[in-house]
Amino acid sequence: MEFLSTIANTIGIGKWLNKIVNPEPEVMFVNLKYPEESGLKEDLEKDNKEIRWCNENEVPIKIENEGYSNVFWHPKKDKPVILMVKTIPQNAVLIQRRKT
16 A cells, blocks of 8 residues: 555645545534444444543543544445534543453
8 A cells, every 4th residue: 555655646646545545534413322323332332342422632541541542433435424422611522442
């Protein structure tokens, strides 16, 4: 893949190709029950993962110290989606980690 990336950059289409191959995730605001209602929670549990909602400002701490990662869901096949819930004072983000 690195070889193709080098060629793409050489001929000037590297940034365009990267957006196609690695699209930026979109944010989708949902309700707290959305993971259960959409079947996402069940799919992740089959993959031995647990999920939880986390305040937006705490996500880096959970990733670095507790082994969590962002949930990138693909409800449409073209772009990944990060699920969020509007809360006060900060939005909540859906995160995941392997069950222990």
